[in-house]
Amino acid sequence: MSDPRLIVRPATPADANAWVEMRHALWPEGTDAGHRDEVAQFFQGTFPRTPWAVLLAEDETGAVVGFAEVSIRPYAEGCVTTRVAYLEGWYVRPEARKQGMGRVLVAAAENWGRAHGCREFASDTQPDNTTSAATHLALGFTDVGLVRCFRKDL
Ligand SMILES: CC(C)(COP(=O)(O)OP(=O)(O)OC[C@H]1O[C@@H](n2cnc3c(N)ncnc32)[C@H](O)[C@@H]1OP(=O)(O)O)[C@@H](O)C(=O)NCCC(=O)NCCS
Numbered sequence: 552m553s554d555p556r557l558i559v560r561p562a563t564p565a566d567a568n569a570w571v572e573m574r575h576a577l578w579p580e581g582t583d584a585g586h587r588d589e590v591a592q593f594f595q596g597t598f599p600r601t602p603w604a605v606l607l608a609e610d611e612t613g614a615v616v617g618f619a620e621v622s623i624r625p626y627a628e629g630c631v632t633t634r635v636a637y638l639e640g641w642y643v644r645p646e647a648r649k650q651g652m653g654r655v656l657v658a659a660a661e662n663w664g665r666a667h668g669c670r671e672f673a674s675d676t677q678p679d680n681t682t683s684a685a686t687h688l689a690l691g692f693t694d695v696g697l698v699r700c701f702r703k704d705l
Contacts, residue, residue, distance in 0.1 A: 557651060557655045559619075561607070567590050570618060574589075576644075603621070605618060605619075606620075610647060618642055619640065619657065621638055621664065623635065624673070628673065628698060629693070632670050632671050638657065641683075643656070654690060660672070
């Protein structure tokens with residue numbers, strides 16, 4: 552059962568710095584400028600990938616300690632419906648982990664997906680991220696297998 556003291560709410564422009572900092576911790580391969588640019592685009596309504604929602608978790612002191620970014624994808628591995636709610640990013644600050652923050656963020660992301668008419672929720676992680684795999688399974692996700700991804704310019 553989620554702790555009712557844990558609050559999840561949509562991100563506002565005042566959260567930009569905290570969100571950028573946590574994004575950088577989750578995706579260190581991105582540059583600070585790149586994260587700032589995407590965050591600014593999100594609040595300006597010019598983010599290229601939509602719909603996209605950003606949910607922030609607060610602890611009982613009001614400090615922002617985690618985020619979930621959620622989208623709707625036309626297809627997701629292992630899913631049978633189109634318009635699949637998708638957990639694009641999921642992060643809780645190290646000092647706030649294992650206290651149910653991740654769970655409430657995922658529950659809020661699922662509610663967002665339901666409210667947008669989605670019937671499946673999907674996610675992914677790096678093959679070596681065993682904590683992420685374990686937490687996904689603890690929250691009711693099913694492992695639908697590993698894929699390797701490729702790209703090239705056209
Ligand atoms: C993944 C992450 C967001 C989970 O956040 P969290 O706040 O610690 O998660 P919760 O405390 O809500 O735990 C959710 C469930 O996972 C379980 N869990 C948490 N950490 C775990 C771990 N290290 N190993 C195994 N299970 C774990 C919890 O027991 C809980 O299940 P339960 O409610 O049945 O007990 C957090 O560990 C994190 O930010 N990791 C680094 C970034 C990352 O890997 N993100 C995911 C990328 S896809």
